[in-house]
Amino acid sequence: MAAGMIGRRGLVAMPFALAAAGWIRGAAAQAARPVVVSSKIDTEGALLGNLVVAALRAAGIPVEPRLALGPTRIVRTALLAGEIDLYPEYTGNGAFFFNRAEDPAFRNGQSAHELVARLDREANNLVWLPRAEANNTWAIALRGDLARAGNLATMEDFAKAAEAGTLRLAASAEFVESPAALASFERTYGFRFPRDRIVVLPGGDTAVTMRAAAQRISGVNAAMVYGTDGAIAALDLVVMRDTKGAQIVYEPAAVVRAPVLAAHPGIAPALAPVFASLTLEKLQQLNAQIAVEGRTAAAVAQAHFRSLGG
Structure with missing residues (x-):
């Protein structure tokens, strides 16, 4: 009886040990390769993408930038396919990713972020990091x-x-x-x-x-x-302030593949202060430096990141 129990435990333990070893090797391989950071092709997308790159590099996380990749459809498809690992997205687009455009949750900043984060984690194993409270609707x-x-x-x-x-x-x-x-x-x-x-x-x-x-x-x-x-x-x-919430809320947040975040847990603390700094007024100011003053998105992002102590 005891021998049988040992035998069964041995049969179970061996595949488990092999699986664990495989998982460890996979995590190590993920940690060894750079995080592929992308962004959308517009002015604000370039700004946000460059801020992400600056913050991750400062945290010692290896980065491969593929910025200004294209519009939402292109960048989102690349993330879902694992061709990129992280990019800044807007909470409001979740209403269309998941066919929830009439859901009142998407007309409030906090509930929009909570809902899209839950839906994307369940459906696609993607993690939405904390948002910037700046509504680009x-x-x-x-x-x-x-x-x-x-x-x-x-x-x-x-x-x-x-x-x-x-x-x-x-x-x-x-x-x-x-x-x-x-x-x-x-x-x-x-x-x-x-x-x-x-x-x-x-x-x-x-x-x-x-x-x-x-x-x-x-x-x-x-x-x-x-x-x-x-x-x-x-x-x-x-x-004109939309006091009654007629529009879906579009606040930017970094979206990352869960295995990448597990391999590089420093991503979240590196990006948190950056996105927390992006109020509506600050994001308008930074965008103006690019669109009105003619500075490059990379230069504006670096200057803002340095102002945060980075």
Whole structure:
């Protein structure tokens, strides 16, 4: 009886030992190779990607940068395929990754992060690290002189001004046509912006819409923007606050493959202070240094990282 028990334990223990050894070898191999860091192709993506690279290198973590890889679809696909290990993503995109665009959780910063983190860990073994509390969602901004003269600061104020017929908006076709954009503002705040007072510009470049408002091109005095656009302050535009949560919250966070994080546990503490430093105002300022002042994303990221004591 005792011999049989020993025999069974031996049969179980040997595969377990082999599996453990294999896991250790796999973890060691993962730790030995550099962390492949990527980012999206836009200005803010380049900034965030360079910040991640700077922080990981300062922590002694080997890094292989593959920045400005492409738009969301390309970078997300590469992460899921294991071709890259980490990149900065926005919480709000989780609403579309998991077909949850109507879920109210995605209209609050904390609940959006908690939900996408849980869904992505369960479905894809991906880990969302702590977010920056800087919402890069769709927004509407007014010329500063107009906003100050009319004491306009919120989307409630914007709705009243829209009905009064004093505004002319520059926006992309997607912003006008998507149920998640202008239509969501209209539903939430109970107004309808006259379509004959919208100048629809090709593409989704907010630099163009902001410039139209700032320079009063075609009588425009309001613009579709993204919350962290760098030129907002430089062009003296005032973003109307979305007090009722009409828009999904898009806050940036580093997303990493779980095996990579296990092999390099220093990733999380290295990135935490970086993303904590990125308030809405700070991210606007850093983006402005790239988009308005013409500095490179790498230079701006290095300077900001050094300012944090890195």
